[in-house]
Amino acid sequence: MFHAAVLFLVAAGLQLVFGVQRILNLACGSFYALGAYCGITAGGYALSLGVPPLLALPVLLLAGCAVAVLGPPVERLLRAVYDRDESFQLLLTFALVLMLQDVVRMVWGSSPRQVDGIYLAYGQVEALGARVPVWNLLVLLAALAVALGLGAFLRRTNFGRLLRATAENRRMAASLGVDTGTIYAAVFTLGVALGGMGGALVVPSSAATPEMAVELVVEAFAVVVIGGLGSMGGALAGAAIVGLLRAVALVVWPELELMAVYAVVVAVLLLRPAGLFGKPAT
Incomplete structure (x- = not known):
């Protein structure tokens, strides 16, 4: 479920942005990639300073969150396509994907890169009769903590209530004095931070490439x-369904790993177009 945890972090940012701003943000993958490369840089620098590999988790989380500095300027750019057709949103955010991919190539190069010495340092534990990497469990726990924290933030804080009010009816919220511009900037920045964290947490176990954003x-x-x-x-x-499907497919029939996922996607689109938890359009 390691991959499911990473997917959830990125998808949560995507859902948050769409839920409030009604923007289909293809660039979420680019923030994931930037988080991965920032994690590589920060993790490598920390190890070079003698920081123990076992303390790498907070370093990588902070590196991923640092990508959030791109949130406000990118959100400002996206204001041009608010309340416009989804095709404009997709074109603009896909243009951001291509531009940020070139930025990654210019700064870090095109070769795969990874943080060495962290993943193995955490070792393995035995769970349900199988050996499981401790790093994978920590990432899973981090994703669950984010899920619980987001839920509490949205339901129990004043800002969370304002955010939900804006998502429900932006014009009504604005007429009641809510600064929707600030809400939008904060939501998008939070979405960027979630994607960046997902990318930073994946690099100890797998290499980062410029193409990882699109994938x-x-x-x-x-x-x-x-x-x-x-x-x-x-x-x-x-995220749990996709992660479980991929894990089972890798054991049963590796060649059909992605096909199994998209077969479920097609089935959901045919049987329940709004998704398992989505609200049907009225």
Whole structure:
């Protein structure tokens, strides 16, 4: 379920942005990739300073969150396509994907890169008769903590209530004095931070490449389709389903790993177009 945990972090950011701003953000994959490369840089620097590999988790989380500095300027750019047809949103955010991919190539190069010495340092534990890497369990726990934290934030804080009010009816919220511009900037920045954290947490176990942004966004949208667009619970359920399907397919028939995922996507689109947790259009 390691991959499911990473997918949830990215899909949660995607769901949050769409739920409030009604923006289909293809660039979520780029923030994931930038988080991965920032994690490589920060993790490598920390290890060079003598920081023990066992303390790498907070370093990588902070590196992923640092990508959030891109949130406000990118959100400002996206204001041009608010309330416009989804095709404009997709074109603009896909242009961001291509531009940020070139930025990654210019800064870090095109060769695969990874943080060495962290993944193995955490070792393995035995769970349910199988040896499981401790790092994978920590990432899973981090994703669950984020899910619980987001739920508490949205339901129990004043800002969370304002956020939900804006998502429900932006014009009504604005007429009641809510600064929707600030809400939008904060939501998008939070979405960027979630994607960046997902990328930073994956690099100890797998290499980062400039193309990882496009590869991830396809899977993230599969999660969204299965769970339901705009549903945070749907993001969690969709990520769990995709992660479980891939794990089972790798054992039973590896060649059909991705086909199994997209077969479920097609089935959901045919039987329940709004997704498992989505609300049907009225």
